Amino acid sequence: MKGILLFLVLITGVALTGYVSGVDKSVSSDDSVRLATKTVISNLNVAWEITWGPDNWIWFTEQGGSLSKVNPETGERKILLHIPEVYRYRSLGLLGMAVHPDPKKPYVFLDYTYKNGTSILSKLVRYTYTADTLINPVILLNDIPGATGHNGSRVTIAPDGKVMMSTGDAVKGANAQNSGSINGKILRINIDGTIPADNPFPGSPVWSLGHRNAQGLAFGRKGILFSSEHGDAVEDELNVIKKGANYGWPFVEGFCDTEKEQAFCKTTEVTVPVKSWTPVIAPAGIAYYNSSTIPGWRNSLLLVTLKTQSLRVLKLNEAGNEVLSEKTYLDHEFGRLRGVCVSPAGDVYVSTSNRDWNPGEGYPKKEDDRIIKIFPAKAGSTIVTQKKTVKPVLLPGAVIYNNYCTSCHKSDGKGIAGIFPPLKGTSQVLGDKNTLIHIMLKGLSGPITVKGQKYNQEMPAFNFLSNKDISLVASYIRTQFGNKASTVSEAEVSKVRAAKK
Structure with missing residues (x-):
């Protein structure tokens, strides 16, 4: 049953506010490992997507149109590409990115917004990387209708090598239920832009429909695809994405539990989320964590949020398709968080999103935007902790x-x-x-x-x-x-x- 949850969210676990020698500050405990944070690079123009690159550097997009990489140890930055065509406005710009995991296929897939006259559009482009540059752009999807919001734009590579991309409804809810529109969808295409023969709608890139604005895509164990999705005023969602499934928007938010939603669900098979949030948290990037480096996070989805400015650790069941528990970290420590990735060593990196469409509440700060490393504190490091601050009781x-x-x-x-x-x-x-x-x-x-x-x-x-x-x-x-x-x-x-x- 939908309803307001009147409570103040507290950090789960042992919060440590202070610093570890040689790093920015400690962040929290996962009940087994003390963790620390360190700024890798700062003064960015909103690092919308971050991913671990084939050269063991962090590759990241900036909304202003640049694709760069940064050495996670030294902070050295190299710009790989700048796209002048990118239209940067509020939450628009150079957004999603995926690097193909097969070194024999040195491809980078970029999604960005551009303008044709007064129309806002998106496109997905494949580049080939060589040394420290990207060449040979190939347009895979073009003229995707866009808007000043609800553009989705997360990109990932499936275990079978297909390209998966989320699109928002472009602020037109009817798009999401229209199988003839590619808005409000999860799309699936081959790396050359052709349509896979086994897609659910012949000749169409549509893999699933009924999405409002999915801003996170990640594969967990056993090839399970998750998406994080913005609701309206209620029911932000975490979904397991299935072939041909309908996720209900704009007629269903979250679960089929209101009179109008139940009426729609009687005539249409709707796949409900594995988890939802009311009040909304504005979920953004997600990544699967299965390293022993932070044991308490193993077999979890890492979810970063914009509105609640936090990192959520969503513990999964053994089958990898249900959320067993949720813990909250970085609660309002760095502002809005947009992207997240995991290194082969099990360290976690998040990017802030404080210079985008909705600054305020003390942001952006002088060093924004940043990429921040979360890692186990070294043995013998001096950790200075402060007493937990008690939040005031509000009316x-x-x-x-x-x-x-x-x-x-x-x-x-x-x-x-x-x-x-x-x-x-x-x-x-x-x-x-x-x-x-x-x-x-x-x-x-x-x-x-x-x-x-x-x-x-x-x-x-x-x-x-x-x-x-x-x-x-x-x-x-x-x-x-x-x-x-x-x-x-x-x-x-x-x-x-x-x-x-």
């Missing part, structure tokens, strides 16, 4: 606001000029209560003007919240940030909800 309205509103409107209610409207002193917040309640229940889509500035607002509907929760958060924003308006009662929310039906 219920503040908890709801933090879970659903802070990532856009920020903790001070100021939003981001031209992107997310402020909540302080605005007519939409301080004016007629029924208008505010209606906006919260129905959401907004399209241009609005706030304090004389235009915003192209895409706000999800929060009608899944109870009348009590709506009244609490509405009252919070009407009485905080310098606002001094009257509170909203449950009865007032109930009346608007009833009229809306």
Whole structure:
């Protein structure tokens, strides 16, 4: 049953805040190994994808259009390619990348956004690497409809050598259920761009459908493909991707547990997630971890998140298809995290994403963006720890606001000029209560003007919240940030909800 989870998330495990000699700081314990973090490289233009390269360097894309590699030990950087065609705006740019694991096939697959007139599009291009450069670009997929968000764009190589790629619905939910559209899908193609004969839809690259915005793809044990996917206001998902399966969007978020969802699931076979998150966490890159270097993480999926700014370790069952437990690390240590990869030695690397579409809350910092190494602290290192800080107990309205509103409107209610409207002193917040309640229940889509500035607002509907929760958060924003308006009662929310039906 969908509903709000009113709690403050605490780090699981023993949190160590301080530093290890010779590195940045300690991060946490996996209950068997003390771990440390170290910045490998900084001042990047959002390292969207990171992967372990064939030369034992970390290869990474930057949204600005550059593909580079960095020596994980020395921090030396070499730029391999710059693509002038890349269109960089907010979350757009040079995004997904996969390096073919077979050294006899020295291919790199890159996905990026570009513009044709006023249209935003994406393409998947295969390059051949030689020495320290990439040559011979071959377009595999072209003119994929894009948007200012929901572009998916994660790329990986399957055990059978096929290329797998996620596409978002391009902010048009109907695309996801349309098998004739390649938006809102997981795609599967040969390395030359042709369509595999065993794809579920003949002549189509579509492998699965019904996706909103999958930003993580990784193979676990036994060739099981996982994807991490952004929900709307609820039900971020971790899915096991199956041939020809339908994952429900836009008619199903997470599980088939509401009246409307159950009606759709009676007529359409929907594959539900192996795990979901409400409130949403904005899941990004994922990687499979099966090294003995960090024993407690063995046979786990490593998931990095944007909204909750954390690394999640999702322990899998022996079959590798179910999540048994979840632990949270790097809780708000480095800001938004976008990419993750694992070295052959079992060290973990994550990349930050603080200079993209939604800065704020103290980010970006001077050294952003960064690639950070997580590794076992050496024996004898001096670890300085501090007492755990106790998070303040928040008002219920503040908890709801933090879970659903802070990532856009920020903790001070100021939003981001031209992107997310402020909540302080605005007519939409301080004016007629029924208008505010209606906006919260129905959401907004399209241009609005706030304090004389235009915003192209895409706000999800929060009608899944109870009348009590709506009244609490509405009252919070009407009485905080310098606002001094009257509170909203449950009865007032109930009346608007009833009229809306």
